[in-house]
Amino acid sequence: MTTIGVLTGGGDCPGLNAVIRAVVRSGLRQGYDILGIRDGWLGLITGNVEPLTDYSVTGILPKGGTILGTSRTNPFKTEADLQRLQDNVRKFGIDAIVAIGGEDTLSVAAKLSRMDMPVVGVPKTIDNDVAGTDYTFGFDTAVAIVTEAIDRLHTTAESHHRVMVVEVMGRHAGWIATMAGIAGGADEILIPEVPFDLEDVCRHLRARYERGKKFSIVVVAEGARPKGMETAIVQSTKTDEFGHVRLGGVGNFLRDQLEEKLDMETRVTVLGHVQRGGTPTAHDRVLATRFGVAVVDLIREKDFGKMVALQGNAIVSIPLEEAVERLKTVDMDLYRIASIFYGG
Numbered sequence: 001m002t003t004i005g006v007l008t009g010g011g012d013c014p015g016l017n018a019v020i021r022a023v024v025r026s027g028l029r030q031g032y033d034i035l036g037i038r039d040g041w042l043g044l045i046t047g048n049v050e051p052l053t054d055y056s057v058t059g060i061l062p063k064g065g066t067i068l069g070t071s072r073t074n075p076f077k078t079e080a081d082l083q084r085l086q087d088n089v090r091k092f093g094i095d096a097i098v099a100i101g102g103e104d105t106l107s108v109a110a111k112l113s114r115m116d117m118p119v120v121g122v123p124k125t126i127d128n129d130v131a132g133t134d135y136t137f138g139f140d141t142a143v144a145i146v147t148e149a150i151d152r153l154h155t156t157a158e159s160h161h162r163v164m165v166v167e168v169m170g171r172h173a174g175w176i177a178t179m180a181g182i183a184g185g186a187d188e189i190l191i192p193e194v195p196f197d198l199e200d201v202c203r204h205l206r207a208r209y210e211r212g213k214k215f216s217i218v219v220v221a222e223g224a225r226p227k228g229m230e231t232a233i234v235q236s237t238k239t240d241e242f243g244h245v246r247l248g249g250v251g252n253f254l255r256d257q258l259e260e261k262l263d264m265e266t267r268v269t270v271l272g273h274v275q276r277g278g279t280p281t282a283h284d285r286v287l288a289t290r291f292g293v294a295v296v297d298l299i300r301e302k303d304f305g306k307m308v309a310l311q312g313n314a315i316v317s318i319p320l321e322e323a324v325e326r327l328k329t330v331d332m333d334l335y336r337i338a339s340i341f342y343g344g
């Protein structure tokens, strides 16, 4: 009998439950036992696992979040934690681990795989920055939420003749800002990949004003920073177990700068975790379901050390190592498309 342990790690995102449901349904159908591991890698360290049945996953397809819970636990932080994790894999007779996560969760999976543990990965993150896959699930939902917010901000910006700054998630990569900015017709999009020049931003917004457009929308990713600033603006310098500080504040920084330089009333909206909450779009439900089914197929083939990925319209598998060796940053051709509309 094969036992599959499944966990969700890192920041949650819409579609996680759809993957869990697909792993359980597909796994049970092939005669496997499925164990749900609670709160990411933490559950394997503490032995917090429970059998998942058809009943456990009933009705979860449209639900946001993760029924398994999540955490940013790094089992490589101490030798003792790593030992406990290995002991628990043996104790619960886990023959394959499905790690559903972003760069941190998958980098742990890759390291465990190097130690010959039977691990497979599923890429998730609203940031869409995992390499080797065209899209991660959760991203489409986040883009839809941000686009709706931009649409709503447009009408009030226009009524009040204001500049609206919208701060969105995107630690290392500005995919959400770029895609939602294009979809929402933003007048400026600022992303971590391209340090911005405040004078250029002001020039674009002034040009709009002079053309009679007395309002503007600026979308900024939390990891974006002006030229000359060494690091992104942080809310707290306290780091998580993977060494990440808590970003946030670039929206307020921009509001102050733009208000002063343009002499236009400026407001900021920080969308924060709203972007990660709630029900996944149909696109994310389908992608997550395809990933869940494909990862069980990998286990059946004993094709460990791999991550499922979307390339074009096909679900493929790539080595975990390849997925974690770099981050997938914004396609500059796409970013340039957005800039054609600045100042307009």
Ligand code: F6P
Binding pocket: 010, 011, 012, 102, 125, 126, 127, 169, 170, 171, 222, 247, 276
């Ligand atoms: O999941 C990635 C992400 O959404 C980043 O864009 C953001 O910086 C981070 O998570 C926020 O995470 P937390 O839930 O710890 O505040």
